[in-house]
Amino acid sequence: MLSFKILETLALFTVAFSDLAVAETETAGGFGPSAYTAPGAFPTSVYKHYYNSPTATSAQPQPVIYDPVSHEIYPLELTDPSTLPKNDTHDPHILPPTASSGQILESAFQQILSIAGSSSFETNNCARCQAALQVGKFLAMAAPEQAPTFVVRVCEHFNFDQDCATTYGLDQLGWVITQVIANADVGGLDGQMICSNFISGLCSPTTTPLNLTNWFAKPKPAVLPAAKKPSGKRLKVLHLSDLHLDPRYTNGAEANCSAYQCCRDNVVNSQTPDEMVFPAPRFGAYLCDTPLSLMLAGLKAVPILAGTGRTGFDFTLYTGDLVSHDPDNQLSRDYVLYTETVLYDLIKKLINTGPVYPALGNHDTHNEYVALCFDAESNITKLSELKMLLTPLVASWGTSLVGVYQDRYAVIDSWLTVEPRNYDHVAGLWEHEGWLPQSAIDFARSHYTAYMVKRQDGLRVISLNTDMWYTANYFNYINMTNPDLFGMLRFLTDELQDAEDAGDAVWILGHVLSGWDGTQPLQNPTNLFYQIVDRFSPHVIKAVFWGHSHEDQLMIYYANNATSISAQAAQAVGWIGPSFTTSRNLNSGFRVYEVDSETFDILDAHTWKSDVNSYPQLDKQSVRGPTFEYEYSTRKAYGGSVPGWGPNDPLNASWWHLVTEAMEKDPALVTTFNTYQGKSSVRTQPCTGDCITAKICYMRSASASISQQNCIPGFGTVQ
Ligand SMILES: *[C@@H]1O[C@H](CO)[C@@H](O)[C@H](O)[C@H]1NC(C)=O
Ligand SMILES: *[C@@H]1O[C@H](CO)[C@@H](O)[C@H](O)[C@H]1NC(C)=O
Ligand SMILES: *[C@@H]1O[C@H](CO)[C@@H](O)[C@H](O)[C@H]1NC(C)=O
Ligand SMILES: *[C@@H]1O[C@H](CO)[C@@H](O)[C@H](O)[C@H]1NC(C)=O
Ligand SMILES: *[C@@H]1O[C@H](CO)[C@@H](O)[C@H](O)[C@H]1NC(C)=O
Ligand SMILES: *[C@@H]1O[C@H](CO)[C@@H](O)[C@H](O)[C@H]1NC(C)=O
Ligand SMILES: *[C@@H]1O[C@H](CO)[C@@H](O)[C@H](O)[C@H]1NC(C)=O
Numbered sequence: 001m002l003s004f005k006i007l008e009t010l011a012l013f014t015v016a017f018s019d020l021a022v023a024e025t026e027t028a029g030g031f032g033p034s035a036y037t038a039p040g041a042f043p044t045s046v047y048k049h050y051y052n053s054p055t056a057t058s059a060q061p062q063p064v065i066y067d068p069v070s071h072e073i074y075p076l077e078l079t080d081p082s083t084l085p086k087n088d089t090h091d092p093h094i095l096p097p098t099a100s101s102g103q104i105l106e107s108a109f110q111q112i113l114s115i116a117g118s119s120s121f122e123t124n125n126c127a128r129c130q131a132a133l134q135v136g137k138f139l140a141m142a143a144p145e146q147a148p149t150f151v152v153r154v155c156e157h158f159n160f161d162q163d164c165a166t167t168y169g170l171d172q173l174g175w176v177i178t179q180v181i182a183n184a185d186v187g188g189l190d191g192q193m194i195c196s197n198f199i200s201g202l203c204s205p206t207t208t209p210l211n212l213t214n215w216f217a218k219p220k221p222a223v224l225p226a227a228k229k230p231s232g233k234r235l236k237v238l239h240l241s242d243l244h245l246d247p248r249y250t251n252g253a254e255a256n257c258s259a260y261q262c263c264r265d266n267v268v269n270s271q272t273p274d275e276m277v278f279p280a281p282r283f284g285a286y287l288c289d290t291p292l293s294l295m296l297a298g299l300k301a302v303p304i305l306a307g308t309g310r311t312g313f314d315f316t317l318y319t320g321d322l323v324s325h326d327p328d329n330q331l332s333r334d335y336v337l338y339t340e341t342v343l344y345d346l347i348k349k350l351i352n353t354g355p356v357y358p359a360l361g362n363h364d365t366h367n368e369y370v371a372l373c374f375d376a377e378s379n380i381t382k383l384s385e386l387k388m389l390l391t392p393l394v395a396s397w398g399t400s401l402v403g404v405y406q407d408r409y410a411v412i413d414s415w416l417t418v419e420p421r422n423y424d425h426v427a428g429l430w431e432h433e434g435w436l437p438q439s440a441i442d443f444a445r446s447h448y449t450a451y452m453v454k455r456q457d458g459l460r461v462i463s464l465n466t467d468m469w470y471t472a473n474y475f476n477y478i479n480m481t482n483p484d485l486f487g488m489l490r491f492l493t494d495e496l497q498d499a500e501d502a503g504d505a506v507w508i509l510g511h512v513l514s515g516w517d518g519t520q521p522l523q524n525p526t527n528l529f530y531q532i533v534d535r536f537s538p539h540v541i542k543a544v545f546w547g548h549s550h551e552d553q554l555m556i557y558y559a560n561n562a563t564s565i566s567a568q569a570a571q572a573v574g575w576i577g578p579s580f581t582t583s584r585n586l587n588s589g590f591r592v593y594e595v596d597s598e599t600f601d602i603l604d605a606h607t608w609k610s611d612v613n614s615y616p617q618l619d620k621q622s623v624r625g626p627t628f629e630y631e632y633s634t635r636k637a638y639g640g641s642v643p644g645w646g647p648n649d650p651l652n653a654s655w656w657h658l659v660t661e662a663m664e665k666d667p668a669l670v671t672t673f674n675t676y677q678g679k680s681s682v683r684t685q686p687c688t689g690d691c692i693t694a695k696i697c698y699m700r701s702a703s704a705s706i707s708q709q710n711c712i713p714g715f716g717t718v719q
Contacts, residue, residue, distance in 0.1 A: 051076040101143035108139040108146075109153055116158075126203035129195035133186035140182035147181070148174025166329045173328065176474050183478045190477050193522075197471050207523040207705040208481045216535055217497050224539040225503065230648065231598035235314040236306060238353060239591040241547030242361070242579030245339050246289035246324040251619075254278065255285035261325050261583075263288035281615040283626045286585045286683055289324040294626060295343075298580060298588055298610065299350040301628035305608050306592045312352030313592075315455075319547030319577050320361025320466075320511030328366075336366045337425055348433045356435040358426075359463045360449045361511040361547065362470050365422050423449050450488055452495045459505050459542075459600050462495055464488060466512035466548075469525035476522060483524040489532060496536040505542045505600040508533075513546035513576050515555050516698045517716030518707030520548060530703035533557045537571035538653065542600040544572055550579035550586055551677045551718060552607060555702040556656050562706050567661070570653035574702050575605070578679050582612045585719045587679035589631065601650030605634040609679040631680055637672060638662070660696050667692050678718040691715040 044054045047063035054061035059081075065074045077083050099107065112132050115121075121128040136154075140147040148170040155164035168174050184190035192203040250265045256278040257267035263280035271277075278285070284294040303309045323331070323339045347353060427445040430436045436444070440451040448465045455461065467473045468486045476485065484490055492508070499506045514526040533541055537557060544557070553576040558569040578589035588610040594603045609631040618624055634651055641662035642655055649655070663669045670692045678684030687695055694715035701707035 051080075101146050104139055104143045105146040105150055108135050108150055109157075111135045112154055113157070126192065126195055129199055129202045130187060130191040133181065133184075133191045133194060136181045137184070137186045140178045144178050144182065147178035151177050167327075171329075173474070180474045180477050185479065189481050190479065193480055194477050205523075207527050208483070210483060210524075210527055210531065212531060215531075216493065218500075220535050221539075227539070228505075228599050230596045230601070232648070233597040234603060235595040235597050236308055236311075237593045237595050238302065238306065238308075238313045238316040238351065239319065239545060239575070239577040239593060240302075240316065240347070240580060241319040241577035241590075242321040242550050242581050243295065243343055244289040244321055244324050244363070244579070244581035244583060245295055245343055246291055247339065247342070248324070248326075249284075249288060249291035250280060251282050251291075252276075252279045255280040255288060257287065260327070261287075261289065263291070281619050283615040283618055284582050284588070284612055285615065286582055286612055286681070289583050290581045290588070294582075294588065294610075295346065295580075296350070297625045298590070298628060299346055301608070301610075302351050302590060305628060305630065306606075308352060310352075313354045314595075314597075316347075316351070316353040316356040317507075317509050317545050317577070318347070318356055318358040319509055319545055320359045321363045321547060321579075321581075322361065323363040325363070325583060331366050333366050333422070336364065336422065340364065340426055340429055344429045344433055355453075356430075356433065357453060357461045357463055357509060358430060358435070359510050359547075360426060360465050360467070362467055362472065364426070365467065447491065448486070448488075450491060454504070457597065458503075459507060460495070460499050462492060462506060462508050464492065464508065464510035466510040466521070466546075469514070469521045469529070470512045471520060471522055476525075480522070480524060483528040485525075489525065489528050492529075493532050493535075496532065496540055500536060500540045504540070506536070506540050507543050507545065507600065508541060509545040511546065512548045513553070513555065513574060514544075515574070515702035515704060515707050516549065516553055516576070517694075517711065517713065518701065518704040519713075519716060521704045523704045523708070526703040527705045530557060530561065530706070533572050533702070534559055534561070541572050543602055544574040546574055546576045547579065549576055549717065550581060550583065551576065552578040552589070552591075552679060553677060554656060554699055556653050556660070556700055557702040558653075558700070562700065562702075562710075565657075565700050567654045567657045570657035572702075573602075573651075573653050573656055575602075578607060578609075585678070585681055585683035587612050587681045588626075588628070589679040596650070599650070601652060603635075603648065603650055605651065607631045607634075607676065607679075611680070611682075613682045632676060637676070638669065641666065641669060656699070660699050663692075663696050663699075670695055674718060681718075684718040687715070687718070 042054045042061050044050070044061075047054070047061075047065075049064040051062040051064060052059060054063070062076060062079060066072075067074065077085075112135055115128060115132050115135070118128070121131070136147070136150065139150055148168065151168040151174055152164045155161050155168050161167045166172060168177065180194075184194065186194065189205055189208065192205040195202040196205060246261075246263065248265075249263050253263050253265050254267050254269055254276060255262050256269055257264075258270035259267040261267070263285055269275075269277045280288060282291070282293055283297065284291055290298075303312075306313070322343045323336050326335075344356075344358075347356060424445055426449055427441050430444070431438075431441045436451065436453055440453045444451040444463075448468070449463070450465050451463050453461045453463075465488065468476065468488050470476065479485060496506060512520050514521055514529050533544070534557065555574040555576070556570050557572040557574065558565055559571055560569065562569070575593075577591055579586065580588055580590060582588050589607055591605055591607045593605050595601065596603055607630075608628050610626050610628045615626060618626065638659045639645060642658040645655060645658075659669070663673070670687055673695065674687040674691075675684060690712050694712040697711035698707060698716060701711055
């Protein structure tokens, strides 16, 4: 500001506008002259003082302006064209006060209501859902301790669940959702997939383009190595899946209940809550998991029916899921550990299995299917990030949540540091039963139970933990444009390359199937898996095995991402093992493969079943238990429709493709397939019309992407 003296002088300023006007000519009608030309020189008398020369023509005059209210003089810098300001540090810039975490919660909830009711999204409910997730994300980051409450409130408001607090509270899925929303790219693919898979299909994201540059160490050999000569010696391999023991099964409880899991003390049929509709038989029921009585009866039947009582099986595959289908809040770590302990022990005691190669299922962790894992390159940096990510929770809940495996495939499982960790426990049981070599045990412990076993006979077995591509595993929704978030497919690829180099055959097993109707696995990881199968089939990968659906299903993997679906392009088969559990509406079953001991090709598959419909008649007596009986031979069921296949030719991908071609011509074969799919249950839904087309399509769809692209949805199950 200028000095006070000048101020006084300037205060005396007067302006006489009349002096300035120069009239030219008068016009009629009382107006002024018809034109006026201003003088060229600036009328300097208007202002008393100038910062520059007001008569210079090179710049605009800069008069000195006095403010009669503030009594201040405005400085030249304010209007000097050569000193344009960029950073106003003088004026006040007032931010809102920091909100308390309670206020953030309240405001987030109000924003959700506002977004839900907003007309600006019109019918774009995907964008609406992603906008809502953004609100949740910032709440989860700023006030994580409020996020579970928020999820419960949103759930209650929109009526997403009958009992939101017990489903989404902090101790249930609340902490998981908070972790995932805080870390996910909710404005991108992560958000679209969350909206698509958890909030009734609001978005329909497509498969992310896959960049396979540098993925494979070597290209697929132009000329595949000559197939090995069959030995003619047949191995017997047992395939068990989805035992789902229910140790809380209650004889006489409601077996036709309105809850998901029946035959429990706490369930009723909501239409007749005071009346028992169907008391649970001692040996099991269609809407229930396996009671111990059925478990023992069935496992004892296996070696008798397979004729392996004395010889034993050559080896056994277990494709996952041991634990019952309880709501999450009725499960616990101990319940899962108990079931693992009981079932592996029973398999060992009752069946002369040979080595058992197990895979972990989505029910075999707690929280169920929640596996928090970090990618292959995870190392100290990532692990420290992970610790930081968990620190707010540790601080607010006082629990030690941080547990890491310091390894290339660093993983923190859902049990974190609480001992024993599930992966340690499971691997420990496999070690205790003597099923896997030490190298596989050690690897499984530190790699979420994935492992490779190199057998002496030229076969390698690779077991995957498919929680890493299961749609219901929330932790898959962080950075999901990466098709291999956990490094598991990198591990698989490296192992397959090693096997190819050594001339060994490989069988792959896991729980959640990679394709069929595309509802269970995620697109991006199974799209990559499919390309890996293509790269190493049929010369390395001889078969793939899954469980999870409880149904007797099958999928074919083709070359070139199934762009040509033909017998020539068919390369590998994914066998989905029938479940032991009868849930839901299925009979109990198991399978035995006959396998050539040199080629590891499958020569036949024999399936047994037990009719659950007959179980009520077994109550109130102890003479007779359930009957397990032979259901069918795969070769006999479909072989007649594939001419030219010799009795020792394998039931490989070419054969199965020809079966699907025969099905196109003769829908009766689809009916046969459908019957077996439900293990001949009286409750199996018939397959007609679109179902026939859809089922053949599912058999030809071994990745989620291909299934979603090619097939009519809605006919995946016979339940
Ligand atoms: C603005 O000025 C402040 C205070 O001098 C300074 O800290 C800040 O870096 C400046 N910002 C820019 C964009 O120049
Ligand atoms: C694919 O990956 C390679 C190697 O990482 C990279 O050089 C290339 O730019 C990528 N291509 C595309 C289309 O992203
Ligand atoms: C099961 O209960 C429903 C009513 O909730 C009834 O319609 C149905 O017939 C019952 N089924 C059996 C097998 O009892
Ligand atoms: C991971 O850490 C180990 C041991 O600190 C180090 O040898 C290795 O190079 C690291 N790997 C990566 C990918 O950073
Ligand atoms: C997700 O990706 C971003 C960006 O690449 C990365 O900063 C972040 O660490 C990743 N998050 C997890 C949990 O891997
Ligand atoms: C399946 O077996 C047949 C008969 O041995 C053989 O010709 C064909 O190449 C095999 N197909 C695959 C995919 O291995
Ligand atoms: C394979 O096909 C599916 C279905 O069309 C597609 O979404 C996916 O991107 C394809 N994958 C590759 C590697 O081309």
